[in-house]
Amino acid sequence: MILTLTPNPSVDRTVPVDALPRGAVIRSRRGRSEPSGKGVNVALALRSHGRSATAVLPVGGPVGAQLSQMLRLAGLPVREVPVRGGIRSNISLVEPDGTVTKVNEPGPELDAGETEALVCAVLDDLAGVSWLACCGSLPDGVPPDLYAGLAEAARSRGVRVAVDTSGEPLRASLAGRPDLVKPNTAELAHLVGRPLRTFGDVIDAARQVRRLGADAVLASLGADGALLVEAGGVRHAETRVARVVSAVGAGDAALAGFLYGGGAGMAALRTAVAWGAAAVQHEGTLFSAVDPAQTVLVSTEVDPGRPLRDPHVPASSPAPRPPAS
Numbered sequence: 001m002i003l004t005l006t007p008n009p010s011v012d013r014t015v016p017v018d019a020l021p022r023g024a025v026i027r028s029r030r031g032r033s034e035p036s037g038k039g040v041n042v043a044l045a046l047r048s049h050g051r052s053a054t055a056v057l058p059v060g061g062p063v064g065a066q067l068s069q070m071l072r073l074a075g076l077p078v079r080e081v082p083v084r085g086g087i088r089s090n091i092s093l094v095e096p097d098g099t100v101t102k103v104n105e106p107g108p109e110l111d112a113g114e115t116e117a118l119v120c121a122v123l124d125d126l127a128g129v130s131w132l133a134c135c136g137s138l139p140d141g142v143p144p145d146l147y148a149g150l151a152e153a154a155r156s157r158g159v160r161v162a163v164d165t166s167g168e169p170l171r172a173s174l175a176g177r178p179d180l181v182k183p184n185t186a187e188l189a190h191l192v193g194r195p196l197r198t199f200g201d202v203i204d205a206a207r208q209v210r211r212l213g214a215d216a217v218l219a220s221l222g223a224d225g226a227l228l229v230e231a232g233g234v235r236h237a238e239t240r241v242a243r244v245v246s247a248v249g250a251g252d253a254a255l256a257g258f259l260y261g262g263g264a265g266m267a268a269l270r271t272a273v274a275w276g277a278a279a280v281q282h283e284g285t286l287f288s289a290v291d292p293a294q295t296v297l298v299s300t301e302v303d304p305g306r307p308l309r310d311p312h313v314p315a316s317s318p319a320p321r322p323p324a325s
């Protein structure tokens with residue numbers, strides 16, 4: 001059984017547009033709403049492939065009620081923690097070439113009691129769990145070390161922990177020594193505070209993240225596939241897709257595939273990349289089926305000089321604000 005935690009879930013609204021002229025009234029011919037948030041997506045993907053998964057999430061407000069109903073219809077076992085604030089809607093505007101403009105709302109602020117209830121819901125559900133996946137951003141009010149504390153608690157009960165988040169919650173999670181972190185290139189570059197331009201840069205960054213506390217790093221590289229850096233060494237996998245429809249949810253699909261594939265080593269990496277490729281060929285956040293004919297190239301021979309198709313240079317620190325007058 002795999003348990004996922006999504007402290008900041010959402011209903012994802014995907015709206016295809018012909019173009020995106022700023023300031024214009026855009027008429028779209030269709031749109032779709034899906035239950036979402038990273039851990040919700042991971043649980044749904046596992047469940048649709050026959051793996052038992054439960055999602056823990058806060059629920060509040062009208063969007064929360066809609067999310068709750070969507071998850072019931074999807075047949076996903078959930079542990080819902082009632083909160084006073086309203087769950088968010090995140091919007092993806094998808095252009096015909098696959099370019100996505102995404103607006104993620106902040107979500108509700110959780111107070112200390114609601115945060116504690118979320119933690120208790122996870123700890124109460126750990127019996128019989130192989131992996132706990134701590135996924136996504138933390139809403140305001142939740143301390144950045146939430147995932148670190150959960151990782152320590154889960155490990156003490158023999159449960160492995162994967163973390164997929166960004167910014168300070170990702171950095172802080174390393175103190176809890178998670179078994180796996182899954183940053184994309186931007187998240188990894190931000191974490192180590194330097195540009196990632198080549199496969200060698202990613203490997204060096206991932207090794208640094210391992211020294212900081214993660215046992216394994218699954219660095220997802222978009223069109224370049226993924227690099228797995230773990231105690232057993234460095235491995236790379238990639239696949240080509242005919243057309244990218246929308247990359248939203250690809251990272252969640254990759255993490256779900258990795259856990260489905262065993263949570264370590266080549267087979268898990270191969271599944272992660274196959275599931276990520278399935279997701280990018282699908283319009284919404286969720287994806288339906290993985291093409292069994294999709295060829296995934298896997299290798300232990302990684303050229304450190306190979307340039308990334310999508311290099312990332314972290315933004316320099318923002319200039320300090322002038323004092324309020």
Ligand SMILES: Nc1ncnc2c1ncn2[C@@H]1O[C@H](COP(=O)(O)OP(=O)(O)O)[C@@H](O)[C@H]1O
Pocket residue numbers: 183184185219220221222223224225226239240241244247248249250251252254272273274275276277280
């Ligand atoms: N353009 C693409 N072509 C083929 N596979 C892709 C493409 N974009 C993403 N993927 C697959 O999806 C995985 C996750 O995508 P990525 O964009 O790195 O994650 P995130 O959504 O977290 O930013 C990648 O590791 C890769 O396997």
Ligand SMILES: O=P(O)(O)OC[C@H]1O[C@](O)(COP(=O)(O)O)[C@@H](O)[C@@H]1O
Pocket residue numbers: 008010012036037038039041090104135136137138166247248249250251252253285
């Ligand atoms: O919690 P965050 O970081 O705001 O992310 C939430 C969003 O991430 C997603 O789960 C997609 O994530 P990926 O594209 O990284 O797979 C969306 O469906 C959701 O709206």
